[in-house]
Amino acid sequence: MKILVLGTGAREHALVRSLAADVQVSELHAAPGNPGIGADATLHAVDPLNGDAVAALATDLGVDLVVVGPEAPLVAGVADAVRAAGIACFGPSREAAALEGSKAFAKDVMAAAAVPTAMARVCTTTDQVAEALDSFGPPYVVKEDGLAAGKGVVVTTDRDEALAHGAACVAKPGGRVVVEEYLDGPEVSLFCLTDGSTVVPLAPAQDFKRALDGDAGPNTGGMGAYSPLDWAPAGLVEEVVQRVAQPTVDEMARRGIPFAGVLYVGLALTSRGLRVVEFNARFGDPETQVVLARLRTPLAGLLRAAATGTLGLVEPLRWSDDAAVTVVIASHGYPVSARTGDPITGIDEAERATGAQVLHAGTALVDGVLVSAGGRVLSVVGRGTDIEAARAMAYAAIDLIELPGSHHRTDIAASPSR
Numbered sequence: 001m002k003i004l005v006l007g008t009g010a011r012e013h014a015l016v017r018s019l020a021a022d023v024q025v026s027e028l029h030a031a032p033g034n035p036g037i038g039a040d041a042t043l044h045a046v047d048p049l050n051g052d053a054v055a056a057l058a059t060d061l062g063v064d065l066v067v068v069g070p071e072a073p074l075v076a077g078v079a080d081a082v083r084a085a086g087i088a089c090f091g092p093s094r095e096a097a098a099l100e101g102s103k104a105f106a107k108d109v110m111a112a113a114a115v116p117t118a119m120a121r122v123c124t125t126t127d128q129v130a131e132a133l134d135s136f137g138p139p140y141v142v143k144e145d146g147l148a149a150g151k152g153v154v155v156t157t158d159r160d161e162a163l164a165h166g167a168a169c170v171a172k173p174g175g176r177v178v179v180e181e182y183l184d185g186p187e188v189s190l191f192c193l194t195d196g197s198t199v200v201p202l203a204p205a206q207d208f209k210r211a212l213d214g215d216a217g218p219n220t221g222g223m224g225a226y227s228p229l230d231w232a233p234a235g236l237v238e239e240v241v242q243r244v245a246q247p248t249v250d251e252m253a254r255r256g257i258p259f260a261g262v263l264y265v266g267l268a269l270t271s272r273g274l275r276v277v278e279f280n281a282r283f284g285d286p287e288t289q290v291v292l293a294r295l296r297t298p299l300a301g302l303l304r305a306a307a308t309g310t311l312g313l314v315e316p317l318r319w320s321d322d323a324a325v326t327v328v329i330a331s332h333g334y335p336v337s338a339r340t341g342d343p344i345t346g347i348d349e350a351e352r353a354t355g356a357q358v359l360h361a362g363t364a365l366v367d368g369v370l371v372s373a374g375g376r377v378l379s380v381v382g383r384g385t386d387i388e389a390a391r392a393m394a395y396a397a398i399d400l401i402e403l404p405g406s407h408h409r410t411d412i413a414a415s416p417s418r
Ligand code: AMP
Pocket: 118, 141, 143, 150, 153, 155, 180, 181, 182, 183, 184, 187, 209, 219, 266, 277, 278
């Protein structure tokens, strides 16, 4: 099988490493990728947001499957363009990706499918925002409708701050904002592969979203993750499939906008039971790095089955009993203003000496020197017989990597987040 992967992050590096280990895969390509991905796949300088350019590249390369990593190409309709060229694509259509792209749409689908989620009101004026804030009470949760790379959500006990965020969102052209009930309890990410009718869950993981130790500081794209979750209630995965993923996939099919790809279910396990915090239409980063580190079933056939309506035929998934922990190394100033251009050294030694995987995210090669080129720079994955051993491997590797001014959390997987 020849495969083209779209994206530039550590999530895509993890996908490429898993695909490279699959004997069914004969050729791997990535666009645009990053220097780490370039060690496992042939890189192409094609804009992943340009559907026509991606379809043309996939056609020229004669690939059997395109795998879309990030949300932006999905929302831009890149999967539709690839399928229109007659090539299988792992990733939902533009219309179906609205499950991630519009929080108001996701809420509407959840209501129709009786999926448990936070009570919410969609507001288009500041007065409506104020009324909704007072009806739910603190802590306040205010979410911009639309893709905001994790920056559109404010969770605060400060009513003025909540109102100001809501007012700023509705002031934009066509601005809508979702005000919702606060959900207490730990969060879990569960990725559900689907071909539009069959749902196959992967293993749950937990992400550490805040920038600093102790879940302090601003929200980020994710500073680390681990799997499995030994504290999660037995039967959690089955419950999420039955009450969330399958009804959502069925409701999308009923509406004539089948959702195929991966439905990322972000959950809160509240004192009143599970609730959906968010849907995403793609794999999560950094959770993918730990989930794929534990998946024994070869990945290519699974992704192709999801892309071609044959997921019902796949064998039950096989998992390693090992635990996996990933810790993100972020650049100076991330997430407020990430500095770039700092030299990165020690990756090879870290991998060799510890057995950890060092996945690239925001890296670039400048005159043959590896430098930082984004906020999240590396995702270091440790494995072991338990979480403690996997953590130790990840942090031992980090000790051997130099990136001036960088920071990382020191408490990933030390205890559950929240
Ligand atoms: P979202 O963009 O919807 O994923 O929200 C980003 C983060 O904000 C989530 O991962 C949660 O940590 C937090 N969050 C979102 N919605 C809620 C809620 N209703 N209650 C508490 N925290 C929330």
